[in-house]
Amino acid sequence: MNLQRLCDALLASRGFAHKRDISPVMRQLSPVLPAGIRVGDDCAAIPDGDGHLLFAIEGFVEDFVEKMPWFAGYCGVMVNVSDIYAMGGRPLAVVDAVWSAGSQAGAPVLEGLSEASRRYGVPIVGGHTNARTERSQLAVAIVGRAKRLLTSFDARPGDKLLMAIDLRGEWQHPYPYWNASTSAPAERLRADLELFPALAESGLCDAAKDISMAGAIGTALMLLECSKAGASIDIDAIPRPDGIDLDDEAALLRWLTAFPSYGFVLSVGGPHVDGVLGRFRERGIACAVVGQVHALPQVTLCHAGQTATLWDVAAQAFITAGDESRQG
Helix, strand or coil, rough: CHHHHHHHHHCCCCEEEEEEEEHHHHHHHHCCCCCCCCCCCCCCEEECEEEEEEEEEEECHHHHHHHCHHHHHHHHHHHHHHHHHHHHHHEEEEEEEEEEHHHHHHHHHHHHHHHHHHHHCCCCEEEEEEEEEEEEEEEEEEEEECCCCCCCCCCCCCCEEEECCCCCCCECCCCCCCEECCCCCHHHHHHHCCCHHHHHCCCCCCEEEECCCHHHHHHHHHHHHHHCCEEEHHHHHCCCCCCCCCHHHHHHHHHHHECCCCEEEEEHHHHHHHHHHHHHCCCCCEEEEEEEECCCCCEEEEEECEEEEEEECCCCCCCCCHHHHCCC
């Protein structure tokens, strides 16, 4: 495997491109953000009594909704639920916005939404429908609550960087989606996600982030940028399904840019690492130390003695608005 070529391919990937689009948006919106609200987490966290209200929203690309409407609807709930749990919260309710060229075209999207609502135990309480558009589109929003937050801003130099991924799934062809949700027992799905509020409330984890369409490496980069830190990530250590050979660059790139239905990056202090690893393994979820957080704000990849710099956070913003967004 040529490590620099892998870095170049990651930077050119669709998931990275979508995340880089966030930075110019934040430069425009940062002047109107309320004091104390930090942008870059999986959810907006609003102080509320002895905890936080959590808000999140996901929009889906048109080709995905057109070609896989049922699964797109299912993902509408699934990915929002993961965002809430990644921040140490528990979901309360979902609303959706569905556009379609007729009611029949929108039906599979609604069926997928309904199935995920049942399986994850999160009610759909309202939304918006337009069945008179030229093409299908979908956006889903969620509200939740956390007693104690896990954020993207609290990774500390010296922490171990962990990745937890449920490998009990299969590819959702032809897209780079690893589906470990639709065939899993609903009770197991909910219990697996409950690990995160438990980690938050016990203080065992410093920071966490749900692995998004930027994939495992891109998600780690987002977390580290928010924390004004860097890390060296060992490609070999990242949990992966059987059959993905490190020497098969195409297969490896597909995995590293995949959206896993259950996948998280965590920053954990040394004394707690074994305990956190054990909690995931007890649930049958692959979890491994993949690197160490350091103060130098650079993200490098390592493999078999090779090292390559993926991103210099100090030199260029990835998802933040730049220096002004990293104050405080």
